[in-house]
Every structure is written in C-alpha cells, then in structure tokens.
Amino acid sequence: MPVIPIEEINLLHNNLCQAISEPKRIQILYALAEQPLNVTTLAALLETPQPTISRHLAILRQRALVTTERDGAAVIYRLTDPRILTILDTMRQMLRDALERQSITLNPE
Amino acid sequence: MPVIPIEEINLLHNNLCQAISEPKRIQILYALAEQPLNVTTLAALLETPQPTISRHLAILRQRALVTTERDGAAVIYRLTDPRILTILDTMRQMLRDALERQSITLNPE
DNA sequence: TTATGATATTCGGATGAACGAATACTCGAA
DNA sequence: TTCGAGTATTCGTTCATCCGAATATCATAA
Numbered sequence: 001m002p003v004i005p006i007e008e009i010n011l012l013h014n015n016l017c018q019a020i021s022e023p024k025r026i027q028i029l030y031a032l033a034e035q036p037l038n039v040t041t042l043a044a045l046l047e048t049p050q051p052t053i054s055r056h057l058a059i060l061r062q063r064a065l066v067t068t069e070r071d072g073a074a075v076i077y078r079l080t081d082p083r084i085l086t087i088l089d090t091m092r093q094m095l096r097d098a099l100e101r102q103s104i105t106l107n108p109e
Numbered sequence: 110m111p112v113i114p115i116e117e118i119n120l121l122h123n124n125l126c127q128a129i130s131e132p133k134r135i136q137i138l139y140a141l142a143e144q145p146l147n148v149t150t151l152a153a154l155l156e157t158p159q160p161t162i163s164r165h166l167a168i169l170r171q172r173a174l175v176t177t178e179r180d181g182a183a184v185i186y187r188l189t190d191p192r193i194l195t196i197l198d199t200m201r202q203m204l205r206d207a208l209e210r211q212s213i214t215l216n217p218e
Numbered sequence: 219t220t221a222t223g224a225t226a227t228t229c230g231g232a233t234g235a236a237c238g239a240a241t242a243c244t245c246g247a248a
Numbered sequence: 249t250t251c252g253a254g255t256a257t258t259c260g261t262t263c264a265t266c267c268g269a270a271t272a273t274c275a276t277a278a
Contacts, residue, residue, distance in 0.1 A: 004139055013132045016200045021130035023122045030113055039255060054256055064207045073245045073254045083203050087196050091125045094192050098173045148225055163226055182224045182275045
C-alpha cells in the first residue's frame, strides 16, 4: 500500500488536475489533438477572445501540457504528451457509464 | 475529427475534472483505493478535521466517484470506478516524465 | 426515550482564478 | 526604422470554493 507523499499530490494537482479543470482548456486540448495551431486560429475556432486563449495557453505551457514553436510572428502550439487525451477520453467513458447507471444517455440512439 | 459538444465538455469538467482538482480529494481517492473506509477513520488517516473530510466526500459522492453503505452509525465510503486510479496514475507518470525532461527527478536513487 | 458516537450541514471570511478591456510586446516585411 | 499582424500581459472586478468553528442530524444501545 504505497502512501503517496503530499508533495507529489500537490505537484499532481498543480501541474495536471488544476490545468484541466477549466472547460475552455479542455476544449483547447481537444482542438490541439487534431493539429497544432497558432493562437489566432485557435481563438477563431473556439469563438473566444484572443487574450483569453493566450492566457489559457500560458497556463498549459507552464504545466508542460503544450509546447510552442515560432513561425514568424505566429506561435504554433501543440500537445506535449498524447496521454492527456487518453485521460480525457477515459473520463468521458466513465461519465457515460455513470450516466448509464442512472439511465441517462448522451447522444441517445 | 470529432468535435465534442460543449455540453459534454461541461459535464466532464463538472463531474470529473473539477472533482479531482483538490489535493485533499486526491488523497481521499488514493486512501479509498486501499480499502473502503468510514469518515472518522479517513479523517484520522489524513489528519484532517472530520467536517472537512465529510464535505469533500459529499462532493465526490455527488459526482458519483464514491458510493456509500451504512454500517450502523458509520458510513462506509468506497470507490465507484477503479478507472479513476488509472487516470491518476497516468497523470503521475506524465508528471515524472515531464520532470525528467527537465532533469528533475522525484525520489532520486 | 435518552445518551452517545458518527456524520452532515451551515455560516462567515479568505483566497484564488477567470474574464473583459485596454495595452504592451515581438517579429518580419518594406 | 516604421508599420502591421500576431501574441502576451496587466488591471480591476466578479465569482466560485475552500476552511474553521459551531451546530444540527442520524443511528443505535441502554
């Protein structure tokens, strides 16, 4: 029974849990999963003001969830680690299963 | 390229991301992974006031991450879905790998 | 039914993000 | 070196959530 040090719990919280605990940032991660994008394109895609996207990207970059590459005046953002998608998709499946237990269905057919 | 509806993003955020975005709740989930526990025992284990633990458990219960069973006056809490541990462990590994990229190591040896 | 251990809830204050708006910075072309 | 497109930052406000303290509720034994 491994007791996880509180320092590691805090790192986990600050760097990952906290980072994905914001709907807009989840949207950003899914968008970048399709393809790397620059800030303006991302802002247009998510119909969100550019400073808002830029702030969220800064948070994701500080947590090392995305990396950047310059392309002239533009900055291309891409996912650092595809496992973040595995995590989000697992959560979605858990959510579907939990809703099913309550006989509620997403996208019923 | 599946575009995820904003409603599902919000459900994901409210029910799962938000729920694990708190160090004490992560500790609780790991503790319950070892074995089901009642509130008082959990409070003692995590050296945290009982009302604090109770409030966090209420949040986890509302999100269906834990379930309860009565045992006399006590209430036993247990994990609903072991996949939450898979998620947390994957995050820990991502964190380790990210730190390694910066030549920082947890538990060096 | 009353007392006790166990759990849940409420209140108030404090803290932490998020946002809109405005603006500052950066890069490269001319 | 100046301009414009692209990106980042700052400020002030608002809103959500956490906690400690106190207390209420619940279940069972006597």
